[in-house]
Amino acid sequence: MDLIKELISPAEPKDMLQDIITFKQHLSDQKDGDWDSDSQAIWLKNMIPSYLWKNWKHTLTEAGFTWPKFLKHMKYHTRDMKRLLEMQINWDEFTSLLKKTLDEDTKRKPSTIN
16 A cells, blocks of 8 residues: 555644644743643644544554554654644645655554554
């Protein structure tokens, strides 16, 4: 299965991304010590992974992914999610990166998707 072709990038969730940016700013304003506001905001309610999973669930489950496996994969894209929120990359670039690495994972031995 070629996930790069199979996974269609969903519409950019602009309101959701703005909510995360606003929350990140709120956390930054409250920052005291070692508080990682970037990571906390990015992983708020798993909003970005949940949105993608909702749109890609059918295809990803056919490729052998489960929600926990997908979340594990997404944690390696925390930096990319940060870049997305800082507008260093756009939504299409972000989803293209994800699709590429998801596709690479499926082309390895099945046990490595874990």
